[in-house]
Amino acid sequence: MPPTTLFPGVAVVTGAGGVGIGAHVALAFATEGCSRIAITDLNADLLQQTKAKIQATAPQVEVLCESGDITNSQFVSTFMKRVVDKFNRIDYAVNCAGILGQDERSHEMDISSFDAVNNVNYRGCWMSSRAELQEMLKQEPLPGLTPSRPAQRGAIVNIASQLGIVSRPKAAAYCASKSAVIGMTRADAIDYSKDNIRINCVCPGVIRTAMTTGTDEVTERLAPAVRIAPMDRMGLPEEVADAVLFLCSPKASFVQGHAMVVDGGYIIN
Template identity: 60%
Template sequence: MTLFPGVALVTGAASGIGRATALSFAQEGCLKICICDRDAAGLQETAQQISSISKDVEVSIKEVDMLQEDQIVALMDGVVAQWGRVDYAVNAAGVVGNGQRSTSTSAAQFDLTNGVNYRGAWLMSRSELAQMLKQDPLPSHDGRPGNRGAIVNIASQLGVVGRPDAPAYCASKAAVIGMTKCDAIDYSKDNIRVNCVCPGVTATPMTQGDPVFLKKLQPAIDIAPMGRMGTAQEIADACLWLCSSKATFVQGHALVVDGGYVIN
């Protein structure tokens, strides 16, 4: 029996952690997966990779900009019209920020970083919560009481600690952690779980595409006791566990997956 008999929704699914999470849902037997991003070509590639895992998976491709509330509302309406519910939601869409101190950061740059990373995650989570309130729990893998739904927001180790040249980014990810904890309190009585994963430096196109940016990340890699980048699959594994009925008593948690960076 699959741990994921319901409907999964993953934002930021055109690459990186979002793609790895969508593929992992398919690998673990979820047969209804909605993938969302503003990168249409990347979404098509993700969908092809899902199909190579299993032809039985129904994939819904939704091109959406996390800055646009109307697109997020339309996305959720479309998923519910197609499948009637959303059971597992991983909100992985994000940007890295401008990599500058506050005095070198414009208000527009700050607004973009927080608009995607925090406001976009809030808009998406709000829509997911509204739908989950309307649905009954699915059966769990071992007969324990299930949840109405599970949401995982992608924050960052930099929502827990700071680093140089990242005030907008760190603030946006700290906000995601705070939002997650508050929503977990508010919706516990409704049997909906809300958690977040806080990745360390992870090997994705976002972190590896620019050699200058990668060089700036090297000190963070060196600080972590494990001394390496994480993989997108390692972050996806944490997301799927939090979504699964093996985590029915985990609520409002910020799960740090960073090779030990924050403990050093």
């Protein structure tokens, strides 16, 4: 008998606080039938907001909620172990934490600002993915969606950016950090294919979140990118979440090492 949901396993979402991409990914898992979800974010209050939305939408869902800093390797390892202690496994992992940084050329950027961007966007993503892989390798695969689909030991989706593929002025550190996420995703996809673990990334364009609309300065900074995209609008975090869930699902059973662009056509224009 086929499963009643595409997501019978356990989902982990980092950077899940507030109204950003991570929060919408976590909510989408709950809406699509995943009944065990673990979320983390640096901001404890925003994380509780996400938990409340999940439980209001899907009261049957068990939520493990723990705030912490994904640039701290000890927290990352401890959090993943707690997920496994509670739920016994990790099947779908989505690494969403990210920051923009200031709008400045490289000679204007100080090293501490460069490190801040890369510590979250690349190093934090790598540490999260590394800890998830360590746990996934210990577990038996989930059965396939149908007898014709292979079993899947785990699926990881890292959130990169359209600016990991093309660059824009005054964002060298950000562009490089997201390019690194794409390169890491592809290399890990090669390494862990033999373990029945799929690893992909999503490259969002300008998405309407608190990070992109929080101040007039940021909104003005991103306006040219919105105008460049043929669809001429900001994307919605729900639209990114849809792409993420597809890549986690057994419907993407032959998709590996892919950087899926969700940007309204930005990079083709």
